[in-house]
Amino acid sequence: MRLVICAKEVLDPDAVNNYALAGRLTIGDDGTITQSAIPRLMNAYDEQAIEAALRIRDAGVECTITVVSVAADPSAILKHAAALGADEIVHIKPGADGADCAGVASLLAAYAGGTGADLVLCGRQASDDDQGVVPALLGEALGAPIITIARDVSLSGRTVRVTRVTPDGDEVVEADLPAVVTISNELGAPRYPTAARSMQARRMAPTLLTPSDLGLAEGELAPRVVLERMFAPEVHGNCQFINGAGPAESARTLVALLREERLLV
Helix, strand or coil: CEEEEECCEEECHHHHHHHHHCCCCCECCCCCECCCCCCEEECHHHHHHHHHHHHHHHCCCCCEEEEEEECCCCHHHHHHHHHHCCCEEEEECCCCCCCCHHHHHHHHHHHHHHCCCCEEEEECCCCCCCCCCHHHHHHHHHCCCEEEEEEEEEEECCEEEEEEEECCEEEEEEEECCEEEEECHHHCCCCCCCHHHHHHHHHCCCEEECCHHHCCCHHHHCCCCCCCCCCCCCCCCCCCCCCCCCHHHHHHHHHHHHHHCCCCC
8 A cells, every 4th residue: 555645844843833924924936925024834624634654554554654845945844754753755846937736736747647556645725824725636636536624544455544624623535545535623733753763764765746747738727827916914913901880880881891892793
């Protein structure tokens, strides 16, 4: 059984939010955030996708776990994936002009399809753009069923069983392999890498692939969506202090203000 997990490197969202709230987030003319002090790490949903694959292996399924990333240099997150327990790590270069969601999905589909992946696991979305488009495009390109927002994934023969998170409660679905499944944070916290795995990961080199290695021409990866502008909105904060002779009077004043704003009936 071959499990392929798609991982993306993103800026630490907590650090980005802190810069934005402080009004110190700066964005260059090319639409990229210029603060070099913000650390880069693996998208949290993708890390949980790796955890889902590791749990499948822990359940006794004989499988090879491969983590693949499309980026200029995702070496840090691929080393982290190896430390978590990935058997193989793969770096796909996006091409000279970069790649949008459709281009990334094409590259991932070419790799997954070419290597005979049985199950492709992705995070439900990336924390930098929050679009969640790549998994759907990937499933379409592979001609495979796609099951979204999973909190549990298990395999039985050539069938994947997924517990989905919905606003109305959990939903259990099954699909034949190959399939694409997106993992949500309800899966639970991923495990920490062990010291032994971390040492081994330092010596593991990723397999480097280019679009031509996957049978794709540069023209096929031309971005269909072009970023026109990205900016940090101004953050305005207001604070109103409520004074009263005691807690009871302050509470009455607060309730009256909330009713004036129609926040309470």
